[in-house]
Amino acid sequence: MPACRMDLADVGSPEALVKLILQAEPDLPIPVPIEDLCRQLDIMAIQDLDTDGFEGGLITDADRSEGIILVKKGVEERRRFTIGHELGHFLMPLHIPDQAGKFLCSRADMLRLKPKEGDRRQRMEVEANRFSSLILMPPTMLRRSMSGFREPDLQHIPALARDYKVSKEAMARAYVQQHGENIAIVVVKDGVLLRNYKSFSFPFITCSPGRAVPARSLLHRGPHDRGVASDFAECVADLWVDVRRGERAPKIYEQVYVQRDGCALVLLHAETVDEEEEDEERQLEDSWRVGFKAKRR
Ligand SMILES: [Zn+2]
Structure with missing residues (x-):
């Protein structure tokens, strides 16, 4: 059964989300068709982002009924990661943007692996990166x-x-x-x-x-x-x-x-x-040496 938003509602962690998507899509090919997956999960369009200093963005409404992903033109591989990252923001209900209805994410956000303690924004970026990495490179x-x-x-x-x-x-x-x-x-x-x-x-x-x-x-x-x-x-x-x-x-x-x-x-x-292994090796070496000496005597 193809993955749908209803089954993913209220799932808060990137790991749980990816697990559910993969269960619904057991034959997902490699490379993962991330843009098709986005469309299936209520992303209406993927458009070019022209705002300087940002790699990706997401426009959505307060109840997340649908979304538009914005992505900077450029290398295809990086674009795919950015799309995965923005899809992560869209699917995680606790991800709330600074600016109502609009996430904007920088290159530094895309590289973030650990949040500063207590920094809610950084924690969202780290989770979006984990989601993108897990969906594009499913661990199994x-x-x-x-x-x-x-x-x-x-x-x-x-x-x-x-x-x-x-x-x-x-x-x-x-x-x-x-x-x-x-x-x-x-x-x-x-x-x-x-x-x-x-x-x-x-x-x-x-x-x-x-x-x-x-x-x-x-x-x-x-x-x-x-x-x-x-x-x-x-x-x-x-x-x-x-x-x-x-x-x-x-x-x-x-x-x-x-x-x-x-x-x-x-x-x-x-x-x-x-x-232990090193001791055994040393003992073995010693025994050879002793044996060798004994023979020569
Ligand atoms: Zn982000």
Whole structure:
């Protein structure tokens, strides 16, 4: 049965909304036909947005009987994410715009992952982003697409982004969340870290947004071919993460993917050193050494 507004009324969270839509649309193809879905869910039109400084908008009435999505002209992949974001505002009944009947969302809103505590507007933006990401890259489908790849690899990102028709950055964000390994992806422009996305248990990244990528990073040890993921190289852990005194540092491996115009992605893969395994290895090494000595005597 196709998804309809009536079944979605009063559902407040992005996760619950997407779950209901996917239940009603079990054969939703990839890439998700987001504009068709909008029309089915009472969006009457998707129009160009010309207001400077904004990526998207939504015009709707107080009782949300219907809506018009406004989206800035530009790259198709980003446009799709913006449409998903505005559909999220439209479907979530607790999302109330600053200006009666009109949401206007900036590029910074589209990138927001965590709201400032107590900031209602930012919380709405974060929820709209979660909705867009979940509807364009449904986790069960994405995990299925990723099931063939065991080890993380930046080469997967452009391929998955093409299949799901989303930007590489939107895919990188979803990839780190759905991958079973302990990974982070850092977004770089002209050698400066812009943003980082990390899996839940990846350690805190010490290089903050706006700062130069550490000088000893693989990023600076090129040349790297554009559009080709580099080999992995191990680096010292404290290049990227905080290693507390007395704590065992994880092993960190870096991989670089250089894009156009000074943009690059850096994948960080942390492997926790298993103490027991390390002890066993040491014991085995010792026993070999002892055996070897004994033979020579
Ligand atoms: Zn918004």
